[in-house]
Amino acid sequence: MRLVRLKAQAASGNLKLVEAEPRSPGPGEVLVRIRACSLNAHDSMVIGGLIPTADGRIPLSDGAGEVMAIGESVDAFKIGDAVVSTFFPAWFAGNPTKAVKRDIPGETIDGYASEFACRPAHHFTKAPAHSSYLESATLPCAGVTAWSGLMTHGQVKPGETVLVLGSGGVSLFALQFAKMVGARLIATSSSEDKLAQLQRLGADEVINYKECPAWGRKAKELTDGRGVDHVVEVGGPGTIMQSIEACRMGGHIAVIGVLTGFSGDISIPAIFSNQIRITGIQVGSRAEQASMIRAINANALKPVIGQVYPFEEINDAFADFDAGKSFGKACMEF
Amino acid sequence: MRLVRLKAQAASGNLKLVEAEPRSPGPGEVLVRIRACSLNAHDSMVIGGLIPTADGRIPLSDGAGEVMAIGESVDAFKIGDAVVSTFFPAWFAGNPTKAVKRDIPGETIDGYASEFACRPAHHFTKAPAHSSYLESATLPCAGVTAWSGLMTHGQVKPGETVLVLGSGGVSLFALQFAKMVGARLIATSSSEDKLAQLQRLGADEVINYKECPAWGRKAKELTDGRGVDHVVEVGGPGTIMQSIEACRMGGHIAVIGVLTGFSGDISIPAIFSNQIRITGIQVGSRAEQASMIRAINANALKPVIGQVYPFEEINDAFADFDAGKSFGKACMEF
Amino acid sequence: MRLVRLKAQAASGNLKLVEAEPRSPGPGEVLVRIRACSLNAHDSMVIGGLIPTADGRIPLSDGAGEVMAIGESVDAFKIGDAVVSTFFPAWFAGNPTKAVKRDIPGETIDGYASEFACRPAHHFTKAPAHSSYLESATLPCAGVTAWSGLMTHGQVKPGETVLVLGSGGVSLFALQFAKMVGARLIATSSSEDKLAQLQRLGADEVINYKECPAWGRKAKELTDGRGVDHVVEVGGPGTIMQSIEACRMGGHIAVIGVLTGFSGDISIPAIFSNQIRITGIQVGSRAEQASMIRAINANALKPVIGQVYPFEEINDAFADFDAGKSFGKACMEF
Amino acid sequence: MRLVRLKAQAASGNLKLVEAEPRSPGPGEVLVRIRACSLNAHDSMVIGGLIPTADGRIPLSDGAGEVMAIGESVDAFKIGDAVVSTFFPAWFAGNPTKAVKRDIPGETIDGYASEFACRPAHHFTKAPAHSSYLESATLPCAGVTAWSGLMTHGQVKPGETVLVLGSGGVSLFALQFAKMVGARLIATSSSEDKLAQLQRLGADEVINYKECPAWGRKAKELTDGRGVDHVVEVGGPGTIMQSIEACRMGGHIAVIGVLTGFSGDISIPAIFSNQIRITGIQVGSRAEQASMIRAINANALKPVIGQVYPFEEINDAFADFDAGKSFGKACMEF
Incomplete structure (x- = not known):
């Protein structure tokens, strides 16, 4: 699979796709083929170094894709499910705590700028029933x-x-x-x-x-x-x-x-x-994402998609995003 | 003006219109020409004697009409405003108290089965901007x-x-x-x-x-x-x-x-x-009625009107209402 | 270690202590030496068969004890910490869901009638700072x-x-x-x-x-x-x-x-x-237990302890409990 | 009776007591003999001209006293009741509205720097059961x-x-x-x-x-x-x-x-x-004052009284208040 890893000294504009091998899901994990990501100011600040991160981090907090394999004792999803990532996987419901900040995909843990992602099942919720992967990918942070x-x-x-x-x-x-x-x-x-x-x-x-x-x-x-x-x-x-x-x-x-x-x-x-x-407000909990998705389902809401880039053009995508000209959510497709 | 007054021994089916003279509004009062009323189970129970009331009581909790005259120090309304009554005039906002039950139009105080009603201004709110009197009259109890x-x-x-x-x-x-x-x-x-x-x-x-x-x-x-x-x-x-x-x-x-x-x-x-x-739940406060009316305005909601009767046919109206066959809110027009 | 396992055909009065070997904590798990349990109507209904359970289930939802060993990637506790169990380990915070009912110690999963318990760390919270094990053991269900x-x-x-x-x-x-x-x-x-x-x-x-x-x-x-x-x-x-x-x-x-x-x-x-x-109300979440314990700490609250039994007298403990004569929470000590 | 009236051009330090005749309570009104007032930053800003007010305004938002006479149709109080004023008499309960700002005693309507006050009954609540007038007078604004x-x-x-x-x-x-x-x-x-x-x-x-x-x-x-x-x-x-x-x-x-x-x-x-x-936060509603007083009653809470001045020394009282040296609520007694 291809993915992006940030260098500590990296700056936007020099993100490179590298090759790696996907892992198999362990107990409680799922392997998701990422089909779309959206771009957020948070990602831009991580990539630009305004928000510090670890060397080799895979960026991007928002990804949507298809479950390819599931590990032991995962009952929330089955193979083929369309899923979407959550911004704070450790924030299940209720009030926030400091602890939820330990796990932020694309910042403190690996994100979704990767063709495949093997993660604990609770890092995802089901995607809206009738949304495309692009539409689902706009939800975790901004939605x-x-x-x-x-x-x-x-x-x-x-x-x-x-x-x-x-x-x-x-x-x-x-x-x-x-x-x-x-x-x-x-x-x-x-x-x-x-x-x-x-x-x-x-x-x-x-x-x-x-x-x-x-x-x-x-x-x-x-x-x-x-x-x-x-x-x-x-x-x-x-x-x-x-x-x-x-x-x-x-x-x-x-x-x-x-x-x-x-x-x-x-x-x-x-x-x-x-x-x-x-x-x-800083994003929200998994329970809030699930409630929002129920609302999207019930009202057949279509997120507003802006410019869409192929994964290979991630540098251009962020350059345009930082210039702030588009209307609608900028996304990448894999 | 014509109005209905209940007799202590009355039963549904023998409501009679009588003649009376409207009063002029005193300080804090408004004179409203009632143009429509709606029928509720609560009214039916008062008229039928299931809910006791005073001899001579004017029935009906829900009325809508036009402000004809205003007393001193009334600044909430002006002549010509379309207004609608409230079920609990003494319940302004927040949690209910026992005291709000002292003033229930059509039960503990006079209601709106009357061509004119002279009442304290806070017994009314503005009607929805684009509703007919009939539509407004459906709101105070059921809405x-x-x-x-x-x-x-x-x-x-x-x-x-x-x-x-x-x-x-x-x-x-x-x-x-x-x-x-x-x-x-x-x-x-x-x-x-x-x-x-x-x-x-x-x-x-x-x-x-x-x-x-x-x-x-x-x-x-x-x-x-x-x-x-x-x-x-x-x-x-x-x-x-x-x-x-x-x-x-x-x-x-x-x-x-x-x-x-x-x-x-x-x-x-x-x-x-x-x-x-x-x-x-027992109806709600004046603040809730005002919120509901803002929502009706913003969404151009049309209440569902059922059978409409002229005021003279109030006995037939309640006979049909008690039989429960209609779809939509039964109303009377003046 | 000694523990109690229910037989499918068991009835109260014939609980027997058996010997077993404690496991070592795996990733995310802690080994707790249980020092006290409290008795609840829920336990009594499980033991008496009113609430069905699996053959061999270890009963009792409420246990308090000391952390003896911790598995990999456990950062909530350290060895020596005094901890207390939670009634719904999968209910972290916010509103309840059906899913939280899947894990109820002493009913759908093993409980705490056991000298040692090896469980995921999130099955426990810290005990109140100045409470005895007996006092802590009264909290998860009734408190x-x-x-x-x-x-x-x-x-x-x-x-x-x-x-x-x-x-x-x-x-x-x-x-x-x-x-x-x-x-x-x-x-x-x-x-x-x-x-x-x-x-x-x-x-x-x-x-x-x-x-x-x-x-x-x-x-x-x-x-x-x-x-x-x-x-x-x-x-x-x-x-x-x-x-x-x-x-x-x-x-x-x-x-x-x-x-x-x-x-x-x-x-x-x-x-x-x-x-x-x-x-x-059916008990509550882990976040509620943590809030309650903060309140107990701040106010030095002492739970009311009733009759205390040694673990060996579990049958007498439940016989007395079912008779309902005591004042204060019935408990067992190990 | 003696009272203070502000001059438009007045500044703190030159408040003068003048003589006037109390009115008799009209319908819905009560006549209260004010026995104590407390001093608040809000009063100081009105007196000092930072908050504009009308010429001749009686200052002070917080007064406590005894009901001396009641007008027609007042059922909330009886003669002899100890009462305390409210900061926003028109804010009964629930959320605030702009309208509640129209009636602020000591600013937009007359306040309580007066030996007697004749006001609508809803400008007062009952005082705490066991509080002195001084203690009650500390409540409306700060409490x-x-x-x-x-x-x-x-x-x-x-x-x-x-x-x-x-x-x-x-x-x-x-x-x-x-x-x-x-x-x-x-x-x-x-x-x-x-x-x-x-x-x-x-x-x-x-x-x-x-x-x-x-x-x-x-x-x-x-x-x-x-x-x-x-x-x-x-x-x-x-x-x-x-x-x-x-x-x-x-x-x-x-x-x-x-x-x-x-x-x-x-x-x-x-x-x-x-x-x-x-x-x-800007003070609160009448319902909140009533809830607070229930809490004061249930817990026998004693407000912290600071320096107490006789009414005649109102200028000294505000001079000291503005210097901000005292601990506890500065008050005046009549």
Whole structure:
């Protein structure tokens, strides 16, 4: 099989495919033929060295494929099952603990940039029933993050309003999940073209934040002055004050990303005088992935696929990904 | 104006319209021209004497109409607003207290079987933006009950499965809300005709409980053996054991009605060995009604209207209602 | 080592100690020298054949002891650690699933009536820091059940009132946890002697249910007519209607046991007109056991130990247990 | 009666008592003889002009006293009842709305710096059963804020660890509530004398933050490296990064105050990589005040009273309060 192993001194742009031999699954393990991976900011930071990893690590947290062989005492899957990886294999359900961070595929343990992966069975869940491998591969990081922010922490209800910032992977899933649950959806972008695409995906209202720098107040006006119920906050210091401005009294902000920088000036009285609830989200548990997949099955949801690359073009894939131009989840096929 | 006043010795079938003069709204009050009412089992029990009430009481808990005049210091409404009554005007939000039972229109205080009603402004919320008066009038009792059972107590998520029993008012709202929130919906009925109507409204699966007396197990099978996540239990002793049988481990049963009788033999080990959660629901708060109406607005939901009667035919309306033959919410127009 | 193995045809009273050789721990396993076990109704039903089990099964779900050896890749424990077993080793956290029922020590897998137990490390948690082995052994079934009922499902707050029925193992833990959390506690018993003991343990009010058959109403009166917030319901059909009567509007009943029989006549309108919340509890997860143990550590709580037997007297222990005369948790020492 | 009315141009230090005539209670109103008030930062900001108010406003949000007369249709109180004011009289229960901010005694409506107050009955709750007027007067702002932060939003459990910053009014209540609920309590101060007083009140661990500027990490170490479960954050920008550092994965920070300034540099990745939950708290609802008072009654809790001034010395009282030297809640007696 072919796979990618990172060198400690590696930088993006010089990932090389090497040959190796797949192992046979031991007790509790499954051998999965990986058919698709998706690209995430987390992967990019590992490959670029911003997040340290071990020498020889196989990158990429998100993979989907087909079970080729199963070891002893595996009853969750059978040969031929379509499966998808989980971001935190040791986080089964409930609240997170420090321990779940020990096992992150593509960072602290081997990931899925490999034609075959032999892993403990609990590193996978079943894939959605009617999804392609490409579609399934978009779910573990971006999909579960949006699900956790809106469903677990947000408990979004029909008729509430959700504000998503931009059109990155998490924002697109948040848009789709918000519409699935009967919520109203406001989306922002600086590109008229992307705003049009967001509307085609179901956004009820869109705001061009370049033309409307006070987009927080604008979003609030779009709710008759009541304020939005939830913000999926991917911007960080450059956007969070506008996100707070957009919120209703008691509104919820799922803090997920830092596209505008790591830290910045934040007003504390704005948080308590509006009784804002901020939840820091980092992906989610296996149980949340399973719930999300049930929802995808029941609603025949189609993840938004962006540019697709063959495995051999992994360097180009990350170069394009880092440039951030595509709409929809960038993926690789094997 | 014309209205109905119950006599202590009254029984259904002899309701008479009488003439009276509407009052002008005092401080904090509004005068509403009632344009439609809906009929509920609760009203029928009050009229029939099963639920005691005061001599001269105006019956009916659910009314919708237009604000004709407002008293001093009313800022929630203005003249011309379309409004709808609330079942528990003193239950603003949060958990119920005994005190909220003191004010139940049509039972402990005057209801809406009247061409005009002069009441404190907090006895109403705004009606849905695009609903007719008839549609709005279906909401306070049946709509809020279904909303509270599924949304407040059930916290239904997309991809979960909801089981509704029969096609009464609460069950139809539960069906519509479950589909609105992206859930799967299983419905039962003994009539093939009603099953077909339930499917047209969005039921994913239907079960004829006359042909399949073990409909609880059948519902569980329809979830690949996992069990349903929520049951909207309107049957009571004759259905609850099947409802428990239908549930997944940790499933939720919203107990709402007793169509099959008041009490009966229930197995306790079935409750704890499946870790079932049972919530007794009696309508809900003003805040829940407002949330439900936001959801109705956002999703342009149309309540299912059944037979509609002119106000003069209130006796016929209740005779038909008690016979239970209609599909959809029975209403009166003024 | 000595241990007990059940025969398929066995009945209580003829348990025999046999000799066997302990295994060495494999990867992920620990070898624990069991120093104490507690007795639970669940064990009694397995031994008596009411709950079926496999031939040769080692009974008892609750054991505490010392880690003697650890296998490869075990990092949760080290040699010498005091540990206590968990009732559902496969239930890590969050909501229950059917799968957690596959592994129940003393029923579907081997339990702890054995001088040594070699098990996967996740079958144990650390014991409380200052508890004896006897005290620790009382926790997995009765302690976690009370914790789950009051803390996870009840979310008991200081100043709320908790009603416990009788003085069985779960009721005593519920009493202690309720007082630990600043709640008021009402306890019932038919024995004046036990009522005095319950008061010594912290019960604020006690009711002799033999002298006061309407103890539900009595409990409600003891809350100035508001009703209790939580009932820990161990009686089942013979007590639940009084438990409902005791509750405040919106009150919570944790259904845990069936000391008065398996099924009986229950009034459904009493549930919904008081908006009662009933939660079926069957022990709880590993995360709940860990939370409970943190609480025991922080509050230096001492479980109430009843009669203690040497391992050799296991038959006498269960004979006395089934007669139900003791106050406090019956245990065995090795 | 004597009372204080603010002048638009007033500043602290020139409050004057003036004479006025109490009104008789109208329908729904009660006349309360105010016997004690407490001083809060909110009052100080209104008096000092930082929070704008109307000309002639009677300041102070927190008052306790005795019901002297009741108007028509008041059934919540009777003459002679000891009552205490609420901070948001229009916030009955459940989630906050913008509307609750319209009625804030001492800011948007008249407060309690007055020997008598004639107000709608729902502006008060019953006082704790065994508290003095002074003790009751400490509750509406500081007590309810701590209760809401820990109990409503934090859902603190026994055995969890709570970190409180300094020894202000909210922090002392948080300490007392945390101990009431069986939690561990870590407190900080820069004064050894205050640390000793915090320990006498029940703090399990104390940290002198002047000697230990990395008090966040220190607090985490005091939990064996797991991190605290809750922080009651009164410092704002100067402390919040240490508060985040102190937290366990998934920990909760109740953001309540800004003693160190209004805004500052905050790291967003620290929030999401530790999955921190931040809740902005601004006092709470009437239902929360009632729950807190039930807890105070059940646990005979004594609020910590600091310096007490006669009403005539209101200027001195605020001068001392603004200097911030006292330990315990500063109050005035009438």
